[in-house]
Amino acid sequence: MKRFEKAVVVGASSGLGRAIALQLAQAGSTVVAVARREDRLRELAETRPGRILPLMHDVTRTEEVPRAFEDACRMAAGLDLIVYSAGVMPPVGPTEFDTAKDLRIFAVNVLGAMAWLNQAAERFQQAGHGAIVGIGSVAGDRGRRGQPAYNASKAALHAYLEALRNRLHARGVSVATFKPGPMRTEMTAHLSLRNAMDPEVAAAKILEKAHVSGEHYLSLGHRLAFAVLRNLPSSVFRRLPV
Amino acid sequence: MKVEGRLARLCGFGMTAAADAYLFQPTCEDDLRELLRLARRTGRKVLLRGAGRSYGDAAILPEAIAIGLERLNRILSWDPSTGLLVAEAGVTIGDLWRFTLQDGWWPPVVSGTMYPTLGGAVAMNIHGKNAFRAGTIGEHLEWLDVMDTTGVVHRLEPSAAGFRAVVGGAGLAGIIVRAALRMKRVPSGDLRVYAQAVDNWDQQFEVFERFAHDADYLVSWVDCFARGRSAGRGLIHAAWYAEGSSATLRTEHQDLPDTVLGLVPKSVVWRVLKLLNRRSAMRLLNATKYRLGTVIGNGKTEHQSLVAFSFLLDYVPNWRWAYLPGGFIQYQSFVPKETARWVFENQIALQQERRLESFLGVLKRHRPDPCLISHGVDGFSLALDFKVTPSNRDRLWELAHEMNELVLEAGGRFYLAKDSTLRPEDLRRWLGPNLEEWRLWRRRFDPDGLLVSSLGLRTGLIEP
Numbered sequence A: 001m002k003r004f005e006k007a008v009v010v011g012a013s014s015g016l017g018r019a020i021a022l023q024l025a026q027a028g029s030t031v032v033a034v035a036r037r038e039d040r041l042r043e044l045a046e047t048r049p050g051r052i053l054p055l056m057h058d059v060t061r062t063e064e065v066p067r068a069f070e071d072a073c074r075m076a077a078g079l080d081l082i083v084y085s086a087g088v089m090p091p092v093g094p095t096e097f098d099t100a101k102d103l104r105i106f107a108v109n110v111l112g113a114m115a116w117l118n119q120a121a122e123r124f125q126q127a128g129h130g131a132i133v134g135i136g137s138v139a140g141d142r143g144r145r146g147q148p149a150y151n152a153s154k155a156a157l158h159a160y161l162e163a164l165r166n167r168l169h170a171r172g173v174s175v176a177t178f179k180p181g182p183m184r185t186e187m188t189a190h191l192s193l194r195n196a197m198d199p200e201v202a203a204a205k206i207l208e209k210a211h212v213s214g215e216h217y218l219s220l221g222h223r224l225a226f227a228v229l230r231n232l233p234s235s236v237f238r239r240l241p242v
Numbered sequence B: 001m002k003v004e005g006r007l008a009r010l011c012g013f014g015m016t017a018a019a020d021a022y023l024f025q026p027t028c029e030d031d032l033r034e035l036l037r038l039a040r041r042t043g044r045k046v047l048l049r050g051a052g053r054s055y056g057d058a059a060i061l062p063e064a065i066a067i068g069l070e071r072l073n074r075i076l077s078w079d080p081s082t083g084l085l086v087a088e089a090g091v092t093i094g095d096l097w098r099f100t101l102q103d104g105w106w107p108p109v110v111s112g113t114m115y116p117t118l119g120g121a122v123a124m125n126i127h128g129k130n131a132f133r134a135g136t137i138g139e140h141l142e143w144l145d146v147m148d149t150t151g152v153v154h155r156l157e158p159s160a161a162g163f164r165a166v167v168g169g170a171g172l173a174g175i176i177v178r179a180a181l182r183m184k185r186v187p188s189g190d191l192r193v194y195a196q197a198v199d200n201w202d203q204q205f206e207v208f209e210r211f212a213h214d215a216d217y218l219v220s221w222v223d224c225f226a227r228g229r230s231a232g233r234g235l236i237h238a239a240w241y242a243e244g245s246s247a248t249l250r251t252e253h254q255d256l257p258d259t260v261l262g263l264v265p266k267s268v269v270w271r272v273l274k275l276l277n278r279r280s281a282m283r284l285l286n287a288t289k290y291r292l293g294t295v296i297g298n299g300k301t302e303h304q305s306l307v308a309f310s311f312l313l314d315y316v317p318n319w320r321w322a323y324l325p326g327g328f329i330q331y332q333s334f335v336p337k338e339t340a341r342w343v344f345e346n347q348i349a350l351q352q353e354r355r356l357e358s359f360l361g362v363l364k365r366h367r368p369d370p371c372l373i374s375h376g377v378d379g380f381s382l383a384l385d386f387k388v389t390p391s392n393r394d395r396l397w398e399l400a401h402e403m404n405e406l407v408l409e410a411g412g413r414f415y416l417a418k419d420s421t422l423r424p425e426d427l428r429r430w431l432g433p434n435l436e437e438w439r440l441w442r443r444r445f446d447p448d449g450l451l452v453s454s455l456g457l458r459t460g461l462i463e464p
């Protein structure tokens, strides 16, 4: 794992983001942990006093992001890595079309990501240094029956990150998109998942390649399966039990 | 002035320490005052930076307002009859000699590279290969203009008490804006350089002391891989100002050629060095250099231009890139003459034991200097360059701390311009009561502690 001295993890109060923050701190990074739930962040910070620094913030308040970003950089005394892991996937009924819910998904998964990563991109392009990591999902590879807005939000995030990668390539800034499959976290607690990955395992895989620009699946199986799935015609894809 | 769009990655010369800061390059004193106000307004600290030629973290600080002084670079007056030159802090050592050599004057003290600024040189109180005769650069100043962090400029002469705190104060005790420097009269642009190979530590010190009585410059290279009876072997160069024609004073005579050995373009040399930059090859290279030194030119004298002798390292552009990706640190300790041999012998033995040998060792002779943060001793310094890799980093720092112990036990000193590894406990033992006295002066020039550097924080020079 490449050593990042100073990192910000957005969405660090639970699940994957928490595991990433912890592993970074264990490897010696100073980590600013961003999320809404204060109690969770404090509990996390206490596991590594001085190494993990909590910052309460709601990513849907995009107008507050520039200030929060500046505060985070000051708290960490610089920035080498930003990980955007905040995300929501509320349950959606098979016949439900709830615009307010869909907009909330987009607010966290896409607009919040753009607000934070735009700040990071601007900073990193000036400094000619830095790594951006966005947590996408295999769910963004296709539009599935179960989660239209979530799928679309991850697809939008992937495209946005690809564009950032292409913009920042010449400035020595890496942009990595990770597409995890199912993980056992609060987000999926209500689902009965088979073959789900532990967030700690996913976090280790992500940090291993955090500085490598490109799109990454977390297993070879996923890489191969989704190479096929991505190219299936819709008429075939809709018949699959996914 | 705004911080937006100003972020820049600042790096120490050894490329092991870096930080992002908001970089401004003011051109006048009013801009400096405006930047001090900006720092207060935005609640940020101020970092002073010259040409960034310090090896470690002296000229970096994350998230700071970094004031780069390179554009405050006018030569304000020059009197070729007395040799007194007044210049702004950002002029470089290269600017200085180019300006005065035609009139027969050379900077009284120069570092091994001509890129440092006058402000950076004074802030670190640099020494040259003539340190045993000429001392440090601070001893050649007629006066200094220093801006405190309220924006007031003070003229300090060497007799002023604060002078001893600003010179050598590592950019943490006021902003040097101008200085009056007494240049050194030279008979020509050439030196007479005598080379002698020495087989071991005994000979190193013996020959050094022999030449220290009358040479103008004196330096030795040490093979840090040699052990047993060959330990301490190397090549000594002693130089004297030479008589010569006035043509030697011209810039064309001094400028370094574009190729190495008349063939290889200088710009590619670092790539070749990079291939060789590992322990096995360096062991061989050091041994070969020594062997060649015992046959070619040994015991002989030749003429060399002042620039070629003084700035050998500038000959190969970007040579430091040979140490990428991990960079390198320099470790230089200064030890009284009575104990120097014991310390250096043990430092090198320790490196060999750990298989962490320095790829380059340079020995110089010094004399005490009057500053509060002072590296000068009546003795010797040994400068060592260590390649840093992810796998040796921790062991290297541990080695440095063990070497510090030897130095401190022997009453030795350190040098902040080169330092990457000192800890607060080492610094306190080195500086003793001078530390508190220096901090008093720092408070005079910087009452609210605006001036900070990563080195200042790491070493505990300033309280956080």
Ligand SMILES: Cc1cc2nc3c(=O)[nH]c(=O)nc-3n(C[C@H](O)[C@H](O)[C@H](O)COP(=O)(O)OP(=O)(O)OC[C@H]3O[C@@H](n4cnc5c(N)ncnc54)[C@H](O)[C@@H]3O)c2cc1C
Residues within 6 Å of the ligand: B013, B047, B048, B049, B050, B051, B052, B053, B054, B055, B058, B059, B069, B089, B110, B111, B112, B113, B115, B116, B117, B118, B119, B120, B121, B123, B124, B125, B126, B127, B128, B129, B170, B171, B172, B174, B175, B176, B177, B313, B417, B418, B453
């Ligand atoms: C190849 C090489 C060879 C060298 N050889 C020698 C040598 O032989 N002898 C020797 O003594 N040194 C040597 N040095 C070290 C070098 O001379 C010093 O580090 C010097 O301070 C560099 O000056 P700079 O302008 O680059 O300053 P920087 O490295 O940018 O800054 C040095 C310090 O000065 C402070 N500073 C800079 N400008 C000002 C100002 N205007 N007012 C107040 N503070 C200021 C900074 O805050 C910092 O603490 C060598 C360095 C290199 C890279």
Ligand SMILES: NC(=O)c1ccc[n+]([C@@H]2O[C@H](COP(=O)([O-])OP(=O)(O)OC[C@H]3O[C@@H](n4cnc5c(N)ncnc54)[C@H](OP(=O)(O)O)[C@@H]3O)[C@@H](O)[C@H]2O)c1
Residues within 6 Å of the ligand: A010, A011, A012, A013, A014, A015, A016, A017, A034, A035, A036, A037, A038, A040, A057, A058, A059, A060, A084, A085, A086, A087, A088, A089, A108, A135, A136, A137, A138, A179, A180, A181, A182, A183, A184, A185, A186, A187, A188, A199
């Ligand atoms: N779990 C999976 O199966 C799976 C699969 C693929 C991809 N992913 C993706 O992985 C990422 C992490 O998810 P997870 O599984 O770790 O879920 P999780 O445990 O629910 O964590 C989500 C994190 O996002 C934060 N967050 C949510 N809304 C926020 C807001 N408005 N402002 C600030 N932070 C907010 C949460 O913090 P607060 O609630 O404290 O604000 C929490 O820290 C998400 O992007 C998700 O889409 C998950």
